[in-house]
Amino acid sequence: MNTTVTxxxxxxxxxxxxxxxxxxxxxxxxxxxxxxxxGIKVHKAYNALEGLERLANVDxxxxxxxxxxxxxxxxxxxSQVRLAAPRVQRVLLTAxxxxxxxxxxxxxxxGGVHRFLTKPWSNEHLVKTVQECIDxxxxxxxxxxxxxxxxxxxxxxxxKVEARTRDIERASREWRRTFDxxxxxxxxxxxxxxxxxxxxAAASAAELDIRTLIGRRCxxxxxxxxxxxxxxxxxxxxxxxxxxxxxxxxxxxGRTWKVTTWPLAEAGxxxxxxxxENVAVCHYEDITEERELQxxxxxxxxxxxxxxxxxxxxxxxxxPLTGILSFSQVLARLTEQTDPDTFGMANEIEEAARRCRNIxxxxxxxxxxSGHIDFADIDLRDLIDGVVRVSTLTQSQxxxxxxxxxxxxxxxxxxxxxxxxxSVFMNLINNAVQAIDGPGTLRIRAENLQGExxxxxxxxxxxxxxxPALREKIFQPFFTTKAQNKSGTGLGLAIVRNVVRDxxxxxxxxxxxxxxxxFDIRLPAAIASTRETP
Numbered sequence: 001m002n003t004t005v006t007x008x009x010x011x012x013x014x015x016x017x018x019x020x021x022x023x024x025x026x027x028x029x030x031x032x033x034x035x036x037x038x039g040i041k042v043h044k045a046y047n048a049l050e051g052l053e054r055l056a057n058v059d060x061x062x063x064x065x066x067x068x069x070x071x072x073x074x075x076x077x078x079s080q081v082r083l084a085a086p087r088v089q090r091v092l093l094t095a096x097x098x099x100x101x102x103x104x105x106x107x108x109x110x111g112g113v114h115r116f117l118t119k120p121w122s123n124e125h126l127v128k129t130v131q132e133c134i135d136x137x138x139x140x141x142x143x144x145x146x147x148x149x150x151x152x153x154x155x156x157x158x159x160k161v162e163a164r165t166r167d168i169e170r171a172s173r174e175w176r177r178t179f180d181x182x183x184x185x186x187x188x189x190x191x192x193x194x195x196x197x198x199x200x201a202a203a204s205a206a207e208l209d210i211r212t213l214i215g216r217r218c219x220x221x222x223x224x225x226x227x228x229x230x231x232x233x234x235x236x237x238x239x240x241x242x243x244x245x246x247x248x249x250x251x252x253x254g255r256t257w258k259v260t261t262w263p264l265a266e267a268g269x270x271x272x273x274x275x276x277e278n279v280a281v282c283h284y285e286d287i288t289e290e291r292e293l294q295x296x297x298x299x300x301x302x303x304x305x306x307x308x309x310x311x312x313x314x315x316x317x318x319x320p321l322t323g324i325l326s327f328s329q330v331l332a333r334l335t336e337q338t339d340p341d342t343f344g345m346a347n348e349i350e351e352a353a354r355r356c357r358n359i360x361x362x363x364x365x366x367x368x369x370s371g372h373i374d375f376a377d378i379d380l381r382d383l384i385d386g387v388v389r390v391s392t393l394t395q396s397q398x399x400x401x402x403x404x405x406x407x408x409x410x411x412x413x414x415x416x417x418x419x420x421x422x423s424v425f426m427n428l429i430n431n432a433v434q435a436i437d438g439p440g441t442l443r444i445r446a447e448n449l450q451g452e453x454x455x456x457x458x459x460x461x462x463x464x465x466x467x468p469a470l471r472e473k474i475f476q477p478f479f480t481t482k483a484q485n486k487s488g489t490g491l492g493l494a495i496v497r498n499v500v501r502d503x504x505x506x507x508x509x510x511x512x513x514x515x516x517x518x519f520d521i522r523l524p525a526a527i528a529s530t531r532e533t534p
Contacts, residue, residue, distance in 0.1 A: 011142045016134050017041035018062040021051035021077060022093065023069045027119075031064065034123055035130065048072035052080055060088060061137035062130055064117070067094040075106045075113075082112045087140050089133035091115040185222070185284040188264065191238055193217045193228060196279060205284065218282065224252045229259075237261035237280035247287070254469070258285040317356065324353040375503075377413040377526045378421060380446060380455065387425045388444075391433065401433050401461075407446035412455050412525040420499045421523075427492040428459045428519050435463035441514060448525070454505075457521045460512030471509050 020028045023046050032042040043058050045051035067074035078090045092113045115129050185202035187195050203210035206221045219225040229248050236244035245260040264279040332346035432442045440462040447456050473479050477494040500507045505523040512518030
């Protein structure tokens with residue numbers, strides 16, 4: 001009977017082959033003749049050990065083994081094949097009348113037999129059985145091949161995913177570092193005014209941990225406001241307008257910020273359709289110093305104008321004021337004993353004229369260029385003694401302020417101009433006396449600052465003090481906290497700062513030990529006086 005084995009084109013390239021193991025040579029030869037006509041290579045062995053040796057040297061898809069063989073039987077042989085080549089299909093050839101249930105059971109359990117054939121066999125059945133076994137081997141081989149290919153593909157994909165993940169993480173780190181490297185605060189704010197992202201500068205400006213900053217409303221976190229800032233430019237950015245800006249003052253610390261916004265969407269991209277997703281980039285530039293410089297420039301222009309005005313005023317008013325003072329003094333002497341009312345009015349005229357002259361002199365002192373100043377060594381103890389005596393004499397009887405002094409006997413002299421320093425301490429003492437409502441205490445404390453070659457003088461009082469928000473403004477020209485019914489030009493502390501600065505020193509104001517204002521002045525000591533000081 002001629003039967004043809006049809007082998008479909010497999011995914012893997014192999015030549016069908018089988019191994020026949022039987023101690024009867026003619027059976028091996030008969031099976032060989034059947035399958036060689038089909039193009040299937042047949043290998044032969046005549047006992048179990050020879051079959052294992054043969055299996056180790058050839059590639060086969062099917063093993064046909066007789067059960068009854070000298071030495072090891074077919075069940076043992078197929079169990080060894082199962083261990084050595086699990087994919088190879090195993091067929092047990094038995095003499096039907098000799099087979100028993102125990103042998104068949106052992107063959108299945110130990111050898112993992114896939115098929116059984118009985119002697120004598122039908123060629124058609126034999127070929128069909130072998131074809132099924134070859135097909136099964138091919139399916140298993142293709143499965144293993146696909147699994148290997150899948151494993152390799154997965155390995156390549158995992159490698160690419162890992163590389164891509166590393167690239168994304170590196171890009172993310174670089175973006176964060178770039179974002180954080182920018183010195184100005186930057187935020188990404190959505191349409192609900194929530195901060196989605198921020199750099200470290202923004203967290204520093206808000207004085208918050210950056211993790212706490214995210215998710216908060218921008219006006220609350222950055223400016224301490226309950227409602228959106230007036231003129232907020234985020235609306236323009238969310239409408240697609242780039243570069244909209246507004247200046248916002250942080251009322252908590254007085255700093256001025258220029259806030260500029262840009263839409264995050266790319267050019268031509270429409271705004272986000274979902275509320276809260278329309279994100280804008282906000283840039284915050286601290287322009288406090290810039291605005292302060294502009295104010296100073298305006299102030300310098302005003303001072304220049306004051307200089308010109310002061311010269312004109314001094315020229316035009318000094319002569320009339322001198323006449324007014326002279327005539328008021330003469331009138332006071334003539335009426336002192338005879339006309340008390342006229343005497344009182346003469347004194348009032350003299351006092352008003354002196355006040356006008358002081359205002360003119362203050363304008364000149366503030367606006368006149370310092371030019372060349374001849375410094376000399378000045379004993380501060382003697383200078384302050386003179387100022388205190390004058391201040392004590394000018395105090396009214398109903399307002400007696402006790403002046404306490406604390407200074408070392410070896411207080412260093414300073415380099416400076418006596419008249420200028422007298423005006424400094426006269427202004428500070430007069431301001432303190434005027435600030436104290438009724439009797440009080442004014443304390444002047446001086447000390448040598450070892451290692452700094454500076455002399456420190458503190459003038460403090462028991463008055464109401466100066467609010468923190470005004471401590472810098474009081475040194476500005478024409479700024480005054482005195483009531484309208486009290487004399488004051490607003491130039492006294494401006495002159496103090498200018499004189500101290502011209503002497504190479506510094507002046508600041510804070511809270512004194514008795515709750516009032518405390519002015520802290522530092523002046524360079526005369527060099528020769530500090531050389532021998534340990």
